Amino acid sequence: TEGSAVPASAKGSWSSFLKSIASFNGDLSSLTAPAFILSSTSLVEFSTYWAEHPSIFIAPAAEKDPAKRALLVLKWFLSTLKQQYSTRNEKLGSEKKPLNPFLGELFLGRWVDGAGETQLVSEQVSHHPPVTAYCIWNSEHGVRLQGYNGQKASFSSMTINVKQIGHAILHIDEFDEDYLITLPPLHIEGLYSGAPFVELNGDTYITSTSGYTSRIKYSGRGWVSGKKNSFNASLYHDGKEKEPLYTVDGQWTGSFSIKDTKTKATLDTYDAAKSKTTSLTIAPVDEQDPLESRRAWQKVAAAIQKGDMDATSREKTVIEQSQRELRNKEKAEGKEWNRRFFVKTDSHATLEKLAKKLGVSVDGDKTNGVWTFSSEKASVAK
Ligand code: HCR
Numbered sequence: 001t002e003g004s005a006v007p008a009s010a011k012g013s014w015s016s017f018l019k020s021i022a023s024f025n026g027d028l029s030s031l032t033a034p035a036f037i038l039s040s041t042s043l044v045e046f047s048t049y050w051a052e053h054p055s056i057f058i059a060p061a062a063e064k065d066p067a068k069r070a071l072l073v074l075k076w077f078l079s080t081l082k083q084q085y086s087t088r089n090e091k092l093g094s095e096k097k098p099l100n101p102f103l104g105e106l107f108l109g110r111w112v113d114g115a116g117e118t119q120l121v122s123e124q125v126s127h128h129p130p131v132t133a134y135c136i137w138n139s140e141h142g143v144r145l146q147g148y149n150g151q152k153a154s155f156s157s158m159t160i161n162v163k164q165i166g167h168a169i170l171h172i173d174e175f176d177e178d179y180l181i182t183l184p185p186l187h188i189e190g191l192y193s194g195a196p197f198v199e200l201n202g203d204t205y206i207t208s209t210s211g212y213t214s215r216i217k218y219s220g221r222g223w224v225s226g227k228k229n230s231f232n233a234s235l236y237h238d239g240k241e242k243e244p245l246y247t248v249d250g251q252w253t254g255s256f257s258i259k260d261t262k263t264k265a266t267l268d269t270y271d272a273a274k275s276k277t278t279s280l281t282i283a284p285v286d287e288q289d290p291l292e293s294r295r296a297w298q299k300v301a302a303a304i305q306k307g308d309m310d311a312t313s314r315e316k317t318v319i320e321q322s323q324r325e326l327r328n329k330e331k332a333e334g335k336e337w338n339r340r341f342f343v344k345t346d347s348h349a350t351l352e353k354l355a356k357k358l359g360v361s362v363d364g365d366k367t368n369g370v371w372t373f374s375s376e377k378a379s380v381a382k
Contacts, residue, residue, distance in 0.1 A: 004193050004194050005093070005094060005193055005194040005195035006036070006193075006194030007036050010034045010035070010036050010194075013034035013035075014034055014037075014194055017031070017032075017033055017034055017037075018158075018191060018192070020032070021155045021160065021191075022155055024153075024155065026152050026153050026154060027129065027130070027152075027153075028097075028151055028153045028160075028162070029100035029130050031097070033097045035304070035307055035309050035312070036194075036307075037094070037096055037097055037194075037196070038096060038097055038304050038312070039088065039092070039096035039097060039098050039099065039304070040099065040297070040300070040301035040302075040304040040305055041098055041099065041301075042098060042099040042100075042101050042105065042107070042293045042297055043098040043099065043100065043101050043130070043132060044101040044105050044106070044107045044122050044123070044124050044132055044293050045098075045107045045122070045293060046084070046098070046122075046132070047107065047120065047122035047132060047134035047136070048083075048107070048109070048120060048122070048280050049080055049083035049084040049087070050080055050084075050134070050136055050145055050168070051080075051111065051118055051120065051136045051145070052080070052083050052111075052277035052278060052279075052280075053076075053079055053080075053275060053277060053278070054111045054113055054114075054115035054116075054118040054138065054278055055113070055114055055115045056075065056076045056079050057076055057115070057118065057136075057138065057143060057145075058115045058116075058118070058138050058141035058143050059072045059075075059076065060072040060073050060076065060143070060170075060172055061141045061142055061143050061172050061173070061174055062141075066175070066177075066208075066210040066211070066212065067212055067235070067237070067245055067246075069172070069175070069177075069210070070179075070206075070208055070210065070212035070214065070235055071214075071235055071245075071246050071258065073170060073179050073206060073208070073214075074206060074214040074216075074233060074235055074246075074248065075248075075258065075268070075270065077181060077204070077206060077214075077216075078216070078231075078233070078248065078252060078256060078270070078272075079270060079272065079275065081200070081229075081252035081253075081272070082252055082253045082272040082273075083277065085186065085198045085200060085229075085252075086197070086198065086229070086253050089197045089198070093195065094190065094194075094195040094196050094197060095188060095190075095196040095197050095198055099297055099300065099301075100130060101124035101127075101130065101132065101293070102124060102127060102296070102319060102320075102323050103124055103125075103126065103127040103323065103327075103337055104123070104124060104291050104337055104339070104340070105123070105124040105291060105292075105293050105296060106121070106122065106123050106124075106289060106291045106292050106293065106340065107120070107121075107122040107123075107282075107292065107293045107294075108120065108121055108122070108282065108283070108289075108292060109280040109281055109282040110280070110281055111278045111279075111280055111281070112278075112281060113278040115138060115141065116138060116140040116141065117138065117139075117140070118136065118137070118138040119136065119137055119138075120134065120135075120136050120280065121134065121135050121341050121373075121378065122134040123339060123340060123341050123342055125148065125339050125342050125344075125368070125371050126150070126367065126368035126369075127323075128368075129150050129366065129367070129368065130150055130151075131148055131149065131150040131166070131367045131368055131371070132148060132149060132150075133146075133147070133148035133339075133341070133342045133371040133373070134146065134147060134148070135341065135373035135378075142172060142173030142174055143170070143171070143172055143173070144170070144171045144173075144373075145168055145169070145170045145171075146168070146169055146171075146372070146373045147166060147167055147168030147169060147181070148166045148167075148342075148367060148371040149164055149165065149166030149167075149183060149367075150164075150165045150166055150366065150367050151163065151164055151165065152165060152366070158191050158192050159187050159188065159189060159191070160187060160188040160191065160196075161185065161186075161187045162185065162186045162187065162188070163185050164183035164184065164185065164186070165183075165363055165366045165367055166183060166363075166367055167180060167181060167182055167183060167351070167355075167362075168180075168181040168183070169181070169350065169351060169354075175210070177208060177209050177210050178208065178209045178350045178354065179206050179207065179208045179209075179354075180205075180206070180207050180208075180350075180351065180354035180355060180358070181204065181205075181206050182203075182204055182205045182206075182358065182360060183204070184200045184201070184202055184203065184204045184216075184218060185200070185201050185202040186198050186199065186200050186201065187199055187201060199218075199220040199221075199228065199229065200218035200220070200229070200231070200252070201218050201219075201220065202218060203215055203216055203217045203218065204216040204218075205358050205360075207238075207354050207357055207358055208354075209350070209353075209354065211237060211238050212235060212236070212237060212238065212245075213235070213236060213238055213241075213357075213358075214233055214234070214235045214236075215233060215234055215236075215241070216231050216232075216233040216248075217231060217232055217233070218230070218231045218252075219231065219232075227251055227254075228251070228253070229251045229252050229253040229254070230250070230251050230252075231248075231249070231250070231251070231252055231256075232247065232248070232249045233247065233248040233249075234246070234247045234248075235247075235248075238357070243261075244261050245260070245261060245262075246258060246259065246260060246261060246267070247259050247261055251272075252272060253272055253273065254271065254272060254273050255269060255270065255271040255272070255273070256269070256270055256272075257269045257270075258270075282294070285298060291340075296319065297319075299311075299315040299318075300312060300315040300316055300319070303315055339371075339377075340377060340381050341373060341374065341377050341378050341381060342371045342372060342373055342374060342377070343371070343372055343374045343377065344368070344369035344370070344371060345369065345370050345371075345372050346364070346369070346370065347362075347364075347370060348362075348370050348372060351370065
Protein backbone atom coordinates (compact mmCIF):
# COMPACT_ATOMS: atom_id res chain seq x y z
CA THR A 1 0.00 0.00 0.00
CA GLU A 2 1.11 3.54 -0.73
CA GLY A 3 2.32 5.49 2.32
CA SER A 4 2.55 2.29 4.29
CA ALA A 5 4.74 2.10 7.39
CA VAL A 6 4.80 -1.70 7.21
CA PRO A 7 8.29 -3.01 6.38
CA ALA A 8 8.31 -4.86 3.03
CA SER A 9 9.17 -8.15 4.75
CA ALA A 10 6.22 -7.82 7.15
CA LYS A 11 3.44 -7.04 4.63
CA GLY A 12 2.04 -10.58 4.77
CA SER A 13 2.14 -10.88 8.55
CA TRP A 14 0.55 -7.44 8.96
CA SER A 15 -2.40 -8.31 6.75
CA SER A 16 -2.93 -11.61 8.58
CA PHE A 17 -2.72 -9.67 11.86
CA LEU A 18 -5.46 -7.31 10.62
CA LYS A 19 -7.57 -10.30 9.63
CA SER A 20 -7.06 -11.86 13.06
CA ILE A 21 -8.28 -8.75 14.90
CA ALA A 22 -11.43 -8.70 12.81
CA SER A 23 -12.53 -11.81 14.67
CA PHE A 24 -10.93 -11.63 18.12
CA ASN A 25 -12.61 -11.98 21.50
CA GLY A 26 -12.02 -8.54 23.05
CA ASP A 27 -8.86 -9.42 24.99
CA LEU A 28 -6.07 -7.41 23.37
CA SER A 29 -3.39 -9.43 25.14
CA SER A 30 -4.46 -12.52 23.22
CA LEU A 31 -3.39 -11.04 19.85
CA THR A 32 -0.21 -12.23 18.18
CA ALA A 33 1.31 -9.25 16.39
CA PRO A 34 4.21 -9.03 13.91
CA ALA A 35 7.66 -8.14 15.24
CA PHE A 36 7.81 -4.55 14.00
CA ILE A 37 4.76 -3.56 16.09
CA LEU A 38 5.93 -5.16 19.36
CA SER A 39 7.05 -2.93 22.20
CA SER A 40 9.56 -4.08 24.80
CA THR A 41 7.68 -2.19 27.54
CA SER A 42 5.14 -3.94 29.71
CA LEU A 43 1.69 -2.46 30.31
CA VAL A 44 2.42 -2.44 34.05
CA GLU A 45 4.73 0.55 33.39
CA PHE A 46 1.89 2.67 32.00
CA SER A 47 0.79 3.73 35.52
CA THR A 48 3.80 6.07 35.43
CA TYR A 49 1.95 8.37 33.06
CA TRP A 50 -0.27 9.64 35.88
CA ALA A 51 2.42 11.69 37.57
CA GLU A 52 5.21 12.74 35.26
CA HIS A 53 4.62 16.34 36.36
CA PRO A 54 4.77 15.90 40.15
CA SER A 55 4.35 19.63 40.86
CA ILE A 56 1.03 19.70 38.93
CA PHE A 57 -0.03 16.51 40.72
CA ILE A 58 0.44 18.02 44.21
CA ALA A 59 -0.73 21.58 43.37
CA PRO A 60 -4.39 21.09 44.45
CA ALA A 61 -3.25 20.36 48.05
CA ALA A 62 -2.16 23.98 48.51
CA GLU A 63 -5.42 25.56 47.29
CA LYS A 64 -7.93 26.54 49.99
CA ASP A 65 -10.91 27.27 47.73
CA PRO A 66 -12.75 24.02 46.84
CA ALA A 67 -13.82 25.12 43.35
CA LYS A 68 -10.30 26.29 42.45
CA ARG A 69 -8.93 23.09 43.95
CA ALA A 70 -11.23 21.03 41.71
CA LEU A 71 -9.96 23.14 38.80
CA LEU A 72 -6.35 22.28 39.66
CA VAL A 73 -7.32 18.59 39.77
CA LEU A 74 -8.84 18.99 36.30
CA LYS A 75 -5.70 20.72 35.02
CA TRP A 76 -3.51 17.93 36.42
CA PHE A 77 -5.68 15.26 34.80
CA LEU A 78 -5.55 17.03 31.43
CA SER A 79 -1.78 17.38 31.74
CA THR A 80 -1.40 13.57 31.99
CA LEU A 81 -3.22 12.79 28.72
CA LYS A 82 -0.30 13.45 26.38
CA GLN A 83 1.87 11.01 28.36
CA GLN A 84 -0.88 8.40 28.68
CA TYR A 85 -2.02 8.32 25.08
CA SER A 86 0.58 9.74 22.75
CA THR A 87 4.12 9.16 24.04
CA ARG A 88 4.72 5.85 22.24
CA ASN A 89 3.56 7.42 19.04
CA GLU A 90 5.94 10.34 19.50
CA LYS A 91 8.93 8.30 20.67
CA LEU A 92 8.55 5.17 18.56
CA GLY A 93 6.77 6.56 15.49
CA SER A 94 3.56 4.62 16.20
CA GLU A 95 1.60 2.95 18.94
CA LYS A 96 3.02 -0.51 19.67
CA LYS A 97 1.72 -3.62 21.33
CA PRO A 98 2.95 -3.60 24.95
CA LEU A 99 4.09 -6.74 26.77
CA ASN A 100 1.23 -8.44 28.56
CA PRO A 101 2.10 -8.37 32.29
CA PHE A 102 2.13 -11.63 34.27
CA LEU A 103 0.25 -11.94 37.56
CA GLY A 104 2.26 -10.27 40.33
CA GLU A 105 4.47 -8.27 37.97
CA LEU A 106 5.67 -5.05 39.60
CA PHE A 107 6.86 -1.65 38.48
CA LEU A 108 8.27 0.50 41.29
CA GLY A 109 9.88 3.90 41.26
CA ARG A 110 9.91 7.46 42.52
CA TRP A 111 10.16 10.97 41.21
CA VAL A 112 12.41 13.38 43.09
CA ASP A 113 12.12 17.04 42.17
CA GLY A 114 10.79 20.40 43.43
CA ALA A 115 7.65 18.61 44.66
CA GLY A 116 9.78 16.43 46.98
CA GLU A 117 9.45 12.67 46.69
CA THR A 118 6.51 11.14 44.83
CA GLN A 119 6.31 7.35 44.89
CA LEU A 120 4.85 4.82 42.49
CA VAL A 121 3.84 1.20 42.89
CA SER A 122 2.18 -0.59 40.03
CA GLU A 123 1.19 -4.26 40.20
CA GLN A 124 -0.52 -6.69 37.87
CA VAL A 125 -3.34 -7.90 40.11
CA SER A 126 -5.11 -10.09 37.56
CA HIS A 127 -4.00 -11.97 34.46
CA HIS A 128 -7.39 -13.20 33.17
CA PRO A 129 -8.72 -10.60 32.56
CA PRO A 130 -5.56 -8.43 32.60
CA VAL A 131 -5.85 -5.77 35.33
CA THR A 132 -3.17 -3.36 36.55
CA ALA A 133 -3.50 -1.57 39.91
CA TYR A 134 -1.39 1.37 41.06
CA CYS A 135 -0.86 3.85 43.83
CA ILE A 136 1.04 7.11 43.50
CA TRP A 137 1.60 9.26 46.56
CA ASN A 138 3.46 12.27 47.88
CA SER A 139 3.48 12.14 51.69
CA GLU A 140 4.92 15.61 52.20
CA HIS A 141 1.97 17.19 50.36
CA GLY A 142 -0.60 14.58 51.38
CA VAL A 143 -1.79 13.61 47.90
CA ARG A 144 -2.52 10.03 46.86
CA LEU A 145 -3.86 8.58 43.62
CA GLN A 146 -4.97 5.00 43.43
CA GLY A 147 -6.73 3.03 40.77
CA TYR A 148 -6.86 -0.03 38.59
CA ASN A 149 -7.76 -0.71 35.01
CA GLY A 150 -8.44 -3.26 32.36
CA GLN A 151 -9.49 -2.94 28.72
CA LYS A 152 -12.15 -4.47 26.56
CA ALA A 153 -11.74 -4.11 22.82
CA SER A 154 -13.77 -4.53 19.67
CA PHE A 155 -12.93 -4.07 16.02
CA SER A 156 -14.92 -2.27 13.37
CA SER A 157 -14.01 -0.72 10.01
CA MET A 158 -10.22 -0.85 10.46
CA THR A 159 -10.41 0.66 13.96
CA ILE A 160 -9.81 -0.99 17.34
CA ASN A 161 -12.26 0.44 19.88
CA VAL A 162 -11.08 0.16 23.47
CA LYS A 163 -13.32 0.57 26.48
CA GLN A 164 -11.40 1.15 29.67
CA ILE A 165 -12.75 -0.60 32.73
CA GLY A 166 -11.82 0.67 36.19
CA HIS A 167 -11.26 4.12 37.64
CA ALA A 168 -8.87 6.27 39.64
CA ILE A 169 -9.39 8.03 42.97
CA LEU A 170 -7.37 11.05 44.04
CA HIS A 171 -7.27 11.78 47.76
CA ILE A 172 -6.13 15.05 49.33
CA ASP A 173 -5.37 14.66 53.06
CA GLU A 174 -5.58 18.33 54.06
CA PHE A 175 -9.27 18.57 53.05
CA ASP A 176 -10.08 14.86 53.45
CA GLU A 177 -11.41 15.03 49.93
CA ASP A 178 -11.74 12.39 47.20
CA TYR A 179 -12.09 12.73 43.44
CA LEU A 180 -13.38 9.86 41.33
CA ILE A 181 -11.95 9.87 37.81
CA THR A 182 -13.59 7.83 35.06
CA LEU A 183 -11.39 6.57 32.22
CA PRO A 184 -12.14 7.61 28.64
CA PRO A 185 -12.81 5.20 25.79
CA LEU A 186 -10.20 5.29 23.05
CA HIS A 187 -9.76 3.97 19.57
CA ILE A 188 -6.76 3.02 17.50
CA GLU A 189 -6.54 4.52 14.03
CA GLY A 190 -3.89 4.15 11.32
CA LEU A 191 -4.01 0.35 11.34
CA TYR A 192 -4.29 -0.06 7.59
CA SER A 193 -1.09 1.83 6.94
CA GLY A 194 0.77 0.06 9.77
CA ALA A 195 1.24 3.19 11.88
CA PRO A 196 -1.39 2.89 14.61
CA PHE A 197 -2.09 5.80 16.97
CA VAL A 198 -4.58 6.51 19.73
CA GLU A 199 -7.44 9.00 19.66
CA LEU A 200 -9.77 9.55 22.61
CA ASN A 201 -13.53 9.64 22.32
CA GLY A 202 -16.48 9.86 24.69
CA ASP A 203 -15.88 11.64 27.96
CA THR A 204 -14.25 11.67 31.38
CA TYR A 205 -15.90 12.75 34.62
CA ILE A 206 -14.03 13.87 37.69
CA THR A 207 -16.39 14.17 40.62
CA SER A 208 -15.49 15.20 44.13
CA THR A 209 -16.82 14.70 47.65
CA SER A 210 -16.63 18.53 47.88
CA GLY A 211 -19.59 18.85 45.48
CA TYR A 212 -17.86 19.79 42.21
CA THR A 213 -17.71 17.84 38.97
CA SER A 214 -15.71 18.26 35.77
CA ARG A 215 -16.77 16.82 32.47
CA ILE A 216 -14.30 16.49 29.60
CA LYS A 217 -15.60 15.77 26.09
CA TYR A 218 -13.10 14.45 23.56
CA SER A 219 -13.30 15.02 19.85
CA GLY A 220 -10.81 13.93 17.26
CA ARG A 221 -9.87 15.39 13.92
CA GLY A 222 -12.73 16.38 11.66
CA TRP A 223 -15.07 17.10 14.51
CA VAL A 224 -15.86 20.49 16.13
CA SER A 225 -12.44 22.18 15.81
CA GLY A 226 -11.08 19.79 13.18
CA LYS A 227 -7.83 19.45 15.12
CA LYS A 228 -6.67 16.08 16.41
CA ASN A 229 -6.74 15.35 20.17
CA SER A 230 -9.23 18.13 20.89
CA PHE A 231 -11.42 18.41 23.95
CA ASN A 232 -13.61 20.82 25.82
CA ALA A 233 -14.25 20.63 29.53
CA SER A 234 -16.44 22.34 32.05
CA LEU A 235 -16.40 22.42 35.83
CA TYR A 236 -19.65 22.93 37.70
CA HIS A 237 -21.20 22.68 41.09
CA ASP A 238 -23.15 19.42 41.32
CA GLY A 239 -26.62 19.80 39.87
CA LYS A 240 -25.66 22.95 37.95
CA GLU A 241 -24.11 21.46 34.82
CA LYS A 242 -25.70 24.18 32.69
CA GLU A 243 -23.96 26.95 34.67
CA PRO A 244 -20.28 25.99 34.62
CA LEU A 245 -17.83 27.99 36.73
CA TYR A 246 -14.84 27.27 34.51
CA THR A 247 -14.28 25.94 31.02
CA VAL A 248 -11.17 24.49 29.41
CA ASP A 249 -10.65 24.15 25.64
CA GLY A 250 -7.85 23.04 23.38
CA GLN A 251 -5.76 20.01 22.52
CA TRP A 252 -4.43 17.54 25.06
CA THR A 253 -1.25 17.11 23.01
CA GLY A 254 -0.93 20.86 22.49
CA SER A 255 -2.15 23.91 24.29
CA PHE A 256 -5.35 24.55 26.20
CA SER A 257 -6.81 27.55 28.00
CA ILE A 258 -8.69 27.73 31.26
CA LYS A 259 -11.42 30.39 31.44
CA ASP A 260 -13.60 31.84 34.15
CA THR A 261 -17.16 31.70 32.77
CA LYS A 262 -18.39 34.74 34.69
CA THR A 263 -15.59 37.20 33.92
CA LYS A 264 -14.62 35.53 30.60
CA ALA A 265 -11.01 36.01 31.67
CA THR A 266 -8.39 33.45 30.65
CA LEU A 267 -6.96 32.26 33.96
CA ASP A 268 -4.25 29.96 32.67
CA THR A 269 -2.82 28.55 29.45
CA TYR A 270 -1.00 25.22 29.44
CA ASP A 271 1.09 23.83 26.62
CA ALA A 272 1.44 20.06 26.84
CA ALA A 273 4.00 20.09 24.02
CA LYS A 274 6.33 22.41 25.96
CA SER A 275 5.86 21.13 29.46
CA LYS A 276 8.89 19.23 30.84
CA THR A 277 8.41 15.93 32.62
CA THR A 278 10.39 14.61 35.59
CA SER A 279 11.81 11.16 34.90
CA LEU A 280 11.01 8.31 37.19
CA THR A 281 13.94 6.87 39.14
CA ILE A 282 13.95 3.08 39.24
CA ALA A 283 16.45 0.63 40.75
CA PRO A 284 19.17 -0.79 38.46
CA VAL A 285 17.91 -4.03 36.89
CA ASP A 286 20.36 -6.26 38.87
CA GLU A 287 19.12 -4.82 42.16
CA GLN A 288 15.46 -5.24 41.30
CA ASP A 289 13.13 -7.83 42.77
CA PRO A 290 12.70 -10.81 40.39
CA LEU A 291 9.05 -9.78 39.91
CA GLU A 292 9.95 -6.28 38.79
CA SER A 293 9.02 -5.75 35.18
CA ARG A 294 12.33 -4.74 33.57
CA ARG A 295 14.21 -7.52 35.34
CA ALA A 296 11.63 -10.20 34.59
CA TRP A 297 11.29 -9.25 30.92
CA GLN A 298 14.93 -8.34 30.22
CA LYS A 299 15.68 -11.26 27.87
CA VAL A 300 12.39 -10.80 25.98
CA ALA A 301 13.02 -7.06 25.69
CA ALA A 302 16.53 -7.59 24.33
CA ALA A 303 15.20 -10.06 21.74
CA ILE A 304 12.44 -7.65 20.64
CA GLN A 305 14.94 -4.82 20.32
CA LYS A 306 17.12 -7.02 18.12
CA GLY A 307 14.06 -7.96 16.05
CA ASP A 308 14.79 -11.63 16.80
CA MET A 309 11.35 -13.27 16.75
CA ASP A 310 12.62 -16.77 17.57
CA ALA A 311 14.41 -15.60 20.69
CA THR A 312 11.38 -13.42 21.59
CA SER A 313 8.96 -16.33 21.55
CA ARG A 314 11.48 -18.66 23.24
CA GLU A 315 11.98 -16.22 26.13
CA LYS A 316 8.25 -15.47 26.38
CA THR A 317 7.59 -19.20 26.66
CA VAL A 318 10.00 -19.41 29.62
CA ILE A 319 7.90 -16.81 31.50
CA GLU A 320 4.56 -18.32 30.46
CA GLN A 321 5.69 -21.79 31.46
CA SER A 322 6.82 -20.73 34.94
CA GLN A 323 3.55 -18.83 35.39
CA ARG A 324 1.60 -21.96 34.44
CA GLU A 325 3.57 -24.00 36.96
CA LEU A 326 2.90 -21.44 39.69
CA ARG A 327 -0.84 -21.49 38.97
CA ASN A 328 -0.90 -25.30 39.03
CA LYS A 329 0.94 -25.34 42.34
CA GLU A 330 -1.51 -22.81 43.82
CA LYS A 331 -4.43 -24.87 42.59
CA ALA A 332 -3.04 -28.04 44.11
CA GLU A 333 -2.49 -26.27 47.43
CA GLY A 334 -5.85 -24.47 47.31
CA LYS A 335 -4.11 -21.10 47.55
CA GLU A 336 -4.35 -17.86 45.62
CA TRP A 337 -1.45 -15.66 44.53
CA ASN A 338 -0.74 -13.07 47.23
CA ARG A 339 -0.76 -9.58 45.71
CA ARG A 340 2.06 -7.55 47.21
CA PHE A 341 0.43 -4.13 47.51
CA PHE A 342 -3.30 -4.50 46.87
CA VAL A 343 -6.29 -6.22 48.39
CA LYS A 344 -9.43 -7.34 46.66
CA THR A 345 -12.61 -5.95 48.13
CA ASP A 346 -16.22 -6.44 47.15
CA SER A 347 -17.03 -2.81 47.61
CA HIS A 348 -15.48 0.51 48.50
CA ALA A 349 -17.66 3.13 50.24
CA THR A 350 -16.17 6.34 48.73
CA LEU A 351 -15.99 4.81 45.30
CA GLU A 352 -19.59 3.67 45.42
CA LYS A 353 -20.84 7.00 46.73
CA LEU A 354 -19.10 8.98 43.97
CA ALA A 355 -19.97 6.46 41.25
CA LYS A 356 -23.62 6.70 42.28
CA LYS A 357 -23.47 10.47 41.96
CA LEU A 358 -22.33 10.03 38.34
CA GLY A 359 -24.72 7.18 37.67
CA VAL A 360 -21.88 4.88 36.59
CA SER A 361 -21.41 1.27 37.62
CA VAL A 362 -18.26 0.06 39.36
CA ASP A 363 -18.00 -3.14 37.28
CA GLY A 364 -15.89 -5.05 39.82
CA ASP A 365 -16.91 -8.30 38.12
CA LYS A 366 -15.03 -7.24 34.96
CA THR A 367 -11.77 -6.52 36.79
CA ASN A 368 -11.69 -9.61 39.00
CA GLY A 369 -12.76 -7.46 41.97
CA VAL A 370 -12.38 -3.92 43.31
CA TRP A 371 -8.69 -3.37 44.09
CA THR A 372 -7.53 -1.19 46.97
CA PHE A 373 -4.02 -0.19 47.97
CA SER A 374 -3.05 -1.61 51.35
CA SER A 375 -0.58 0.44 53.38
CA GLU A 376 -0.08 -2.52 55.73
CA LYS A 377 0.97 -4.71 52.81
CA ALA A 378 3.17 -1.91 51.49
CA SER A 379 4.97 -1.53 54.81
CA VAL A 380 5.72 -5.27 54.89
CA ALA A 381 6.92 -5.14 51.26
CA LYS A 382 9.64 -2.61 52.00
C1 HCR B 1 -4.94 -0.07 24.17
C2 HCR B 1 -3.45 -0.12 24.50
C3 HCR B 1 -3.24 -0.84 25.83
C4 HCR B 1 -3.85 -0.06 27.00
C5 HCR B 1 -3.28 1.37 27.11
C6 HCR B 1 -3.89 2.17 28.32
C7 HCR B 1 -5.43 2.18 28.24
C8 HCR B 1 -3.44 1.51 29.64
C9 HCR B 1 -3.72 2.35 30.89
C10 HCR B 1 -3.06 3.70 30.78
O1 HCR B 1 -3.33 4.47 31.92
C11 HCR B 1 -3.57 4.41 29.53
C12 HCR B 1 -3.40 3.57 28.31
C13 HCR B 1 -2.83 4.11 27.24
C14 HCR B 1 -2.63 3.44 25.93
O2 HCR B 1 -2.86 4.39 24.96
C15 HCR B 1 -3.44 2.13 25.78
C16 HCR B 1 -2.82 1.27 24.66
C17 HCR B 1 -2.81 1.80 23.25
C18 HCR B 1 -2.53 0.56 22.38
C19 HCR B 1 -2.62 -0.66 23.30
C20 HCR B 1 -3.10 -1.92 22.55
C21 HCR B 1 -3.11 -3.18 23.42
C22 HCR B 1 -2.18 -2.20 21.36
C23 HCR B 1 -2.87 -2.98 20.28
C24 HCR B 1 -1.95 -3.34 19.15
C25 HCR B 1 -1.93 -2.32 18.01
C26 HCR B 1 -0.87 -1.28 18.14
C27 HCR B 1 -1.80 -3.02 16.73
